[in-house]
Amino acid sequence: MFSKISRKLRGALALLALMAAPLAFADEPPPSPEELVKIQAANGKCLACHSEAGLKKPPKEGLDLKKLRSHLVHLDTYTASDHGQMACTKCHGDGYDEHPHEADAKDSLSECQDCHARKAMRIERQFDKSVHAENLSETFTCVTCHDAHSMTLAAKLRDPHKIVAQDNKICLDCHDSDLAFAKMAPDKKKRPPIDDIHDWLPNTRLHWKAVRCIECHTPTEDKLSLSHEIQNKDKAEKKCATCHSANSSLNARLYRHLATEEQNKYGFLNSVILSNSYVVGATRSPTLDMILIGLFVATLAGVIGHGLVRVIMTRLRRSKNHD
């Protein structure tokens, strides 16, 4: 009874939040230092069990440690994440204060939309058009991709290596794992091996480290913000020059958080990204030119050297035979 009312109340609050949303991203000011101390103390109570330390030294006997092991939250990762200043109980509602947790505690979990109404509306519209929303069951939702305990905005991560790692992990955890894929896929659909699909792309594993899946799999009209619409495969980007050219959309998007000097500091090997060498055979990068010329000279020297040795050896052998 009580929980029903509180859910209705939450619905009303979400509606209110929707109306107030233009004011702030998550309709709340950040906690004051005093509030933060209280939040951390409260979270510490959950983490007394839900952490490696808790697993080793449970504060209570008779816990299902096997289950607990798959329910750990890493404090440092959590603190550094977008939600790191929030009380666990803001999202996990009533029913978790005591253990055993209440049977219906799960039902009180807040959804992204409850707190991020305005932003979520835009994103939901894009997500609804994605291949996942259209082809897969309702169980594919925001939290299938987003771990609320670890997600960190690209603008906060800054370093493109880290951004690529975080964002591609989402896709690879499923598209590079038969187990995870099968859980989500329609009956009997086999997972196409990720490197085979992209066999036209040289050194795929390096690309997975350097460039995001979504860079090629979402519409690119909007150069500055990324869409959540993962498109059908025949709409995917295949042109090398989209990234391997001086004014690439990759530069505009992956590096948009950084000033030019920072792009150089954090960036991938600029010569590789900015050269057309892999595309049309003409490089624009002096460094790469030097390497290529160096390679050419070395090869030439090798051939000449090899030839010389052979000539000398033959002469020597001949003169020996003549004796």
Ligand code: HEC
């Ligand atoms: C005394 C140890 C202990 C404390 C304290 C504790 N938990 Fe748990 N929790 C567990 C164990 C063990 C499980 C594994 C499943 C089970 O036994 O219910 C679990 C499961 C969970 C689950 C997943 C299962 C579900 O119902 O969805 C969530 C979420 C959760 N706890 C949240 C919390 C939060 C939030 C707090 C703090 C307010 C908290 N827990 C405090 C021991 C604890």
Ligand code: HEC
């Ligand atoms: C911003 C919202 C949010 C906050 C804050 C939050 N959680 Fe969660 N948590 C979630 C969501 C969403 C899920 C469900 C993921 C799913 O369904 O796969 C979840 C799942 C869990 C689970 C279940 C198993 C798992 O790991 O997937 C545990 C345990 C848990 N949270 C503990 C905590 C603890 C402890 C804290 C505080 C340190 C916390 N959560 C803070 C949103 C949050």
Ligand code: HEC
């Ligand atoms: C109970 C409310 C609540 C829920 C549920 C919630 N968030 Fe948040 N979220 C917040 C608050 C509060 C912040 C911190 C706002 C800030 O620092 O500006 C935040 C921050 C963020 C940020 C960083 C934004 C920024 O500008 O710093 C992102 C991204 C985000 N949340 C995404 C999500 C996603 C995705 C989900 C669902 C898995 C989710 N949130 C669920 C309350 C929530």
Ligand code: HEC
């Ligand atoms: C298929 C996986 C996937 C699903 C499903 C998904 N997201 Fe995302 N989301 C991502 C990736 C990857 C990024 C990183 C893009 C970036 O850095 O801008 C992201 C970024 C975000 C951001 C931060 C960037 C921004 O625009 O502020 C928010 C907020 C967000 N998602 C919310 C949601 C919500 C809400 C849903 C559900 C309606 C959702 N996401 C569903 C993969 C997903």
Ligand code: HEC
């Ligand atoms: C939890 C699993 C899961 C996650 C996470 C996931 N996907 Fe998928 N994805 C699937 C499944 C299952 C299919 C097959 C759908 C079908 O049969 O039509 C699919 C299909 C696709 C397709 C093929 C569409 C077509 O034309 O056949 C693309 C492209 C794709 N995903 C890209 C991504 C990207 C990019 C990400 C990360 C942002 C991602 N996926 C995250 C499970 C996942």
Ligand code: HEC
């Ligand atoms: C350089 C651009 C690019 C990148 C990066 C990229 N893809 Fe693709 N992807 C494509 C293209 C183009 C196709 C269509 C290939 C075809 O039809 O021959 C495709 C096809 C797919 C398919 C369809 C498979 C099928 O045949 O059913 C999936 C799933 C997929 N990609 C997932 C991913 C994931 C996950 C990542 C990140 C690890 C990723 N892609 C990175 C360009 C890219």
Ligand code: HEC
């Ligand atoms: C979405 C952007 C993107 C697309 C499209 C793309 N690449 Fe790349 N590629 C990159 C990035 C970023 C790197 C830089 C990797 C590094 O420096 O670590 C890279 C690196 C490379 C490398 C260097 C690999 C090595 O071993 O050092 C080659 C070769 C390459 N790409 C070829 C291609 C070809 C051929 C295509 C078209 C079929 C293509 N790329 C399409 C982004 C892209």
